[in-house]
Each structure stands twice: as structure tokens, then as C-alpha cells.
Amino acid sequence: MQRMNRDQMAARVARDIPEGAYVNLGIGLPTLVANHLPRDREIFLQSENGVLGMGPAPAPGEEDPDLINAGKQPVTLLTGGCYFHHADSFGMMRGGHLDFCVLGAFQVSAAGDLANWHTGEPDAIPAVGGAMDLAIGAKRVLVMMEHLTKQGGSKIVERCTYPLTGVACVNRIYTDLAVIDVTPDGLTVVDIVDGLSFEELVKLTGVPMMLAREVSLA
Amino acid sequence: MVNKIVGTVEEAVGAVPDGATVMISGFGGAGQPAELIDALIAQGAKDLTIVNNNAGNGEVGLAALLKARRVRKIVCSFPRQVDSQVFDGLYRAGQIELELVPQGNLAERIRAAGAGIGAFFTPTGYATQLAEGKETRIINGRGYVLEYPIHADFALVKADRGDRWGNLVYRKTARNFGPIMASAAKCTVVQVREIVELGQLDPEAVVTPGIFVHRVVQVAPVRPAVAAA
Numbered sequence A: 001m002q003r004m005n006r007d008q009m010a011a012r013v014a015r016d017i018p019e020g021a022y023v024n025l026g027i028g029l030p031t032l033v034a035n036h037l038p039r040d041r042e043i044f045l046q047s048e049n050g051v052l053g054m055g056p057a058p059a060p061g062e063e064d065p066d067l068i069n070a071g072k073q074p075v076t077l078l079t080g081g082c083y084f085h086h087a088d089s090f091g092m093m094r095g096g097h098l099d100f101c102v103l104g105a106f107q108v109s110a111a112g113d114l115a116n117w118h119t120g121e122p123d124a125i126p127a128v129g130g131a132m133d134l135a136i137g138a139k140r141v142l143v144m145m146e147h148l149t150k151q152g153g154s155k156i157v158e159r160c161t162y163p164l165t166g167v168a169c170v171n172r173i174y175t176d177l178a179v180i181d182v183t184p185d186g187l188t189v190v191d192i193v194d195g196l197s198f199e200e201l202v203k204l205t206g207v208p209m210m211l212a213r214e215v216s217l218a
Numbered sequence B: 001m002v003n004k005i006v007g008t009v010e011e012a013v014g015a016v017p018d019g020a021t022v023m024i025s026g027f028g029g030a031g032q033p034a035e036l037i038d039a040l041i042a043q044g045a046k047d048l049t050i051v052n053n054n055a056g057n058g059e060v061g062l063a064a065l066l067k068a069r070r071v072r073k074i075v076c077s078f079p080r081q082v083d084s085q086v087f088d089g090l091y092r093a094g095q096i097e098l099e100l101v102p103q104g105n106l107a108e109r110i111r112a113a114g115a116g117i118g119a120f121f122t123p124t125g126y127a128t129q130l131a132e133g134k135e136t137r138i139i140n141g142r143g144y145v146l147e148y149p150i151h152a153d154f155a156l157v158k159a160d161r162g163d164r165w166g167n168l169v170y171r172k173t174a175r176n177f178g179p180i181m182a183s184a185a186k187c188t189v190v191q192v193r194e195i196v197e198l199g200q201l202d203p204e205a206v207v208t209p210g211i212f213v214h215r216v217v218q219v220a221p222v223r224p225a226v227a228a229a
Helices: A006-015 A029-036 A086-094 A131-137 A198-205 B009-013 B034-043 B062-067 B085-092 B103-115 B178-184
Strands: A022-025 A044-047 A051-055 A076-083 A100-103 A107-109 A140-144 A172-174 A178-183 A186-192 A209-211 B021-024 B048-051 B071-076 B097-100 B120-122 B136-139 B142-147 B152-162 B185-195 B215-218
Touching: A006 A029, A006 A140, A006 A172, A022 A029, A029 A100, A029 A140, A044 A086, A086 A131, A086 B103, A086 B178, A100 A131, A131 B103, A186 A198, A198 A209, B009 B034, B009 B185, B009 B215, B021 B178, B034 B062, B034 B152, B034 B185, B048 B062, B062 B071, B062 B085, B103 B120, B103 B142, B103 B178, B152 B178, B178 B185
Parallel strands: A022 A044, A022 A100, A100 A140, A140 A172, A186 A209, B021 B048, B021 B152, B048 B071, B071 B097, B152 B185, B185 B215
Antiparallel strands: A044 A051, A051 A076, A172 A178, A178 A186, B120 B142, B136 B142
């Protein structure tokens, strides 16, 4: 089976983001999506700390401590980009103005519940940031994660065992094995990597799924 | 003549009493008023409740205030970071209280305080651990959580330029919580890189109107201007 690497996953997500979209990319894996957005498409990246029109990382030596992204890494501003304060930034999310957000996850349930902020372990220091606002705010919530945990368990589950970030909020899941839509009728597989059958995918996942009609199996 | 400018950071934070609730602007290091925090450490106020997005980075600024054991409670959205060792240690030892708030709820609760809102229903956090024990309501088929404003006794804010009436502009993403915190405190103390004459800030582009600001102090940038540009 041709398991996708992180860049291939990011490229697959980027394919689904159209010209003119307002998009927030979460910290970690989703940040990679920015590297794969086609240059001929105008797409507005929003960062929760108050930027719209965020550009790529600056050249070495050009970093500005006053211009950072949600992960606190130095970024740049595209020509035409702008700054705003935190209440406006989260108003953009909560108010449904973002077309997409892309988030990492510990688990996604068959109903689209998302768990991505806290493992709930006794020694873990909880930190939530903007995850809950993004989960309920964007018009489409895309999750990007490895299909399986390091122990081999599925991160797509019947019911989340980690504390929830949002309820029934995920629209589409991109993993290293498949692309899966969360629909009112259940999970629907829209893409599978080469060399993996639908039946094998369902077996690995352990949750009932349907096959979208247009999926071409390799 | 109205003049909100004070000469030193010591004078600017001199009135913060023990037990005060103090908002501190910044997202990580961007927009954090490090010199005002240093002055607050030197001033000695203790049993503080601090409102900030994070819980300090490294050993400076907010982290140094925590390390000096002046903070009883912190209200924030994202305490855990690679360099939040000071907070992590205090939290694990049970020596600091944490109120964890989703970032947008934190911002809106601060904004609500400044705007005179009594409480508001937000969908963020509905049916999660962070809404446990809170009043909820279904509005048009969607679940919402009732959240109350966060008021402060003092706000310590970093801006880029200000005038003697307290009008402010910020720099890039260092703006973050500054404007809303300025509106939510009884006394807002601002450190600016540069104090300018009245009229030098474009009135169309003033971000924080002076009505929200009580004291302004100029703090020269530590780094030479070229490195900070």
C-alpha cells in the first residue's frame, strides 16, 4: 500500500481549497498545507493572532518578532494583507466567515465529533488555544491526521475517548490512507491510497463506512 | 492640559495593589509589555490574578513574574508551550490556579467587559469539559454556553506609538489583545516605543482611542531599530 507522507497529505488537502477561500491552518501538520497551495490561486490565510493574508516564512535574517503566526513562528504579510485585534480575529471564526479550517486531531468520531486539545492524562497540562473556536466556526472543518495511532489503533472511532473539542463539527478527514467525508448518513470514503482495498480500510478503521460512488479503486 | 504621559515604568505601575486582576497584552512574546512587567516585579504587588493568552515563555517577562511567585491565578487559553517551564513547574506543584478559557471566549469576555455586556451566549466550547457547570441554551437549534465578562483592575499593554491623550497604534501582530484589554480595565497602562505629538497619529488609523488609556510611558527598544524592523 502507498501510504501518503506528510507532504502528500498536505498536497491532497491543498487540492480541495479553491481560489478566493479564507482559510485557517492549525498548528503542526496543517501548517504544511500552505507549502502546497498553487501559486496561481489567490487564497487568504488567516492566523488567529490577527493576520489575514499571511505569507510564507521570511528569509533568514528578515524575521520580525512582531510578525508571527499562531505557532509563534515568524511569518510575512502578503501585499494586501492586514492586521486586527483578537476579538475581531475570533469573530471571523465564530461568525462563520472562514471558508475552511484545517486541524490536526487525536480522534474523530463517526458523527464528526473532534478531540484534539487534551489527552486528559493526569500529568498533562491542558491547553486549548483557538481549537474550540475553529472547530465550531469555520464553514468547513477539515481534519488532517495519521489514520492509525503508533500502537496501530484507529483514530477514527465510533465515539471519542479523549475530551471533545467540538461536537459534530468535522466535515472531511484526510489521513495517510484515505479521504473520508462525515455525512448525515455516516462516514463516506472518497479516496483511498493505491494498494489498499475498501474492505481492508474498513477493517483497519473498525467503524462502518460507505464508499462514495466516484471512488476509483486501484 | 491633559497629559497621560508618565516618565518611568516604575511610576506607571506604582499603584497596582496586592490581589489585583491584571491583564497583560501579548501573544507569546509579540506585544508583551516586558518592561512594565519587570517594573511590576520590582514594585512587589502579590496575589495577582493575571489574564494573558499564555502563561509565560522562557524566564523573562510574564514567566519572570510567575517565577517571583506574585501570581495566585492565571486566566489563559494556552499555557503549555515548549518554553513554559516556569508555569509547568508551579502548576504541577499546585502553586498556581489555572482558569483555562478557549481563546475566542477569552477575547470576547475581555471585549464584553470593555463594552458593558453583562454576559453572552457563545457556541465555542459547547458540550466540552470547558463548559462543565455553565449555563447553556439551544438557540435556533444550536447549543450555546453562557460566558461572563472578564474585568480587570489594571491592563498592561504594549503599543507602538501613542500621544499624550492616550491614542494608540500598534505594530503588526503585536496588536493582538492590546485594544480589547485597554478597554476592559479600570486603569490601562501602556508602554510605547515612541511618543508623538497630538495630530501625528492619523485619526483614521488610531486603533485604541485615548478614552481607554490612563497612562503612557515611552520605552526605548532594546534592540537597535534595524534589527527590530
